[in-house]
Amino acid sequence: MSDVLFRKLQKQLDQYSLGFPATESGIEIKILKKLFSVDEAELFLQLSPRLETPDEIALRLGMDSQEAANKLREMAGKGLLFSLNRKDVIRYGAIPFVHGLFEFQVTRIDTELADLVRQYMNDSFRNAMASSASHFLRVIPVHQSVPVQHKIAPYEDAIELLRKAKPIVVTECMCRKTSKMLDKGCDKSREVCFMFGSMAQYYLDHDMGREVDLAEASRILAKAHDEGLVTQPATSRNPSGMCNCCGDCCGPLSSLRSYPKPAEMVFSNHFVKIDDGLCTGCRTCMDRCQMDAIQMNSSDLAIVNLDRCIGCGLCVGTCPTEAITLMQKSSGQYQVPPETTMEQMLNMARSRGVI
Ligand code: SF4
Numbered sequence: 001m002s003d004v005l006f007r008k009l010q011k012q013l014d015q016y017s018l019g020f021p022a023t024e025s026g027i028e029i030k031i032l033k034k035l036f037s038v039d040e041a042e043l044f045l046q047l048s049p050r051l052e053t054p055d056e057i058a059l060r061l062g063m064d065s066q067e068a069a070n071k072l073r074e075m076a077g078k079g080l081l082f083s084l085n086r087k088d089v090i091r092y093g094a095i096p097f098v099h100g101l102f103e104f105q106v107t108r109i110d111t112e113l114a115d116l117v118r119q120y121m122n123d124s125f126r127n128a129m130a131s132s133a134s135h136f137l138r139v140i141p142v143h144q145s146v147p148v149q150h151k152i153a154p155y156e157d158a159i160e161l162l163r164k165a166k167p168i169v170v171t172e173c174m175c176r177k178t179s180k181m182l183d184k185g186c187d188k189s190r191e192v193c194f195m196f197g198s199m200a201q202y203y204l205d206h207d208m209g210r211e212v213d214l215a216e217a218s219r220i221l222a223k224a225h226d227e228g229l230v231t232q233p234a235t236s237r238n239p240s241g242m243c244n245c246c247g248d249c250c251g252p253l254s255s256l257r258s259y260p261k262p263a264e265m266v267f268s269n270h271f272v273k274i275d276d277g278l279c280t281g282c283r284t285c286m287d288r289c290q291m292d293a294i295q296m297n298s299s300d301l302a303i304v305n306l307d308r309c310i311g312c313g314l315c316v317g318t319c320p321t322e323a324i325t326l327m328q329k330s331s332g333q334y335q336v337p338p339e340t341t342m343e344q345m346l347n348m349a350r351s352r353g354v355i
Pocket residue numbers: 274278279280281282283284285286301302318319320321322323324
């Protein structure tokens with residue numbers, strides 16, 4: 001009986017965001033059973049991402065209002081629902097697996113869940129992440145990589161995104177936290193994922209992150225860039241968050257790296273050009289690149305494979321001879337992200353054929 005219920009839950013989650021596809025091994029059901037009790041799964045199945053008050057939900061489901069309010073509060077506290085408190089009215093809604101159920105376990109994840117999620121990410125979810133990457137995975141270069149004469153749109157400028165965000169919350173990167181729990185992670189900074197606006201408020205309300213001002217957020221971003229983390233805001237002009245991660249630990253980036261042409265799959269408006277007259281063959285750029293986009297030619301000079309370059313800019317500022325220049329794609333290839341995260345979600349759902 002409970003397997004039927006959790007399969008129904010898997011199918012509902014498969015409609016949202018990147019989806020939550022079934023696997024042959026059934027590992028996704030183990031993840032759901034680890035996260036939800038039977039009661040919680042039943043209530044989640046009655047909700048949608050549209051936010052509702054406990055009274056509205058209670059009326060719709062024939063529940064006692066107080067009982068509904070208690071259950072919803074408890075589930076939001078466990079990272080199983082999104083909640084938004086506006087003028088002391090709290091509303092709740094269902095969430096996707098990513099970004100949602102997985103990331104909201106940031107203060108609760110244990111080794112068992114980390115192991116289940118890592119197995120799932122290496123199974124069907126890897127393809128789900130890669131096939132929606134053009135809507136889900138946006139990469140922008142941080143300002144150290146951008147030449148001064150290069151005009152950059154505000155939604156492509158990480159500092160501008162931080163400046164606009166209120167509040168800014170920083171939280172631990174779930175991908176690197178998971179890898180570390182499984183003794184596979186790198187030693188780069190972990191507290192580097194930013195949440196903005198109502199998503200930031202959700203993190204604050206549930207003690208999942210801490211509020212930082214623009215100065216501290218800028219320092220965290222600069223350190224992440226120095227350490228070689230790729231800056232990835234949500235694919236909208238008003239993103240709900242901005243992650244910084246590496247090609248080894250990050251689920252979406254590592255999935256992208258396993259494909260031959262990551263540049264075609266990601267939402268990015270940049271690429272790099274290398275001046276071989278200036279290159280000394282030091283290989284620093286090769287080490288910095290998270291997409292294996294740079295190789296040495298027979299003369300031991302760096303060359304970039306544009307099918308693999310996602311325009312993150314990590315190789316630019318560390319080239320000792322300034323041989324690498326960040327370029328903006330031509331107007332025919334330049335993409336403007338949708339205005340809001342809701343539009344991003346709808347675009348993703350359309351591309352997956354679920355609406
Ligand atoms: S970092 Fe610069 S100098 Fe060193 S190999 Fe790369 S392009 Fe050449």
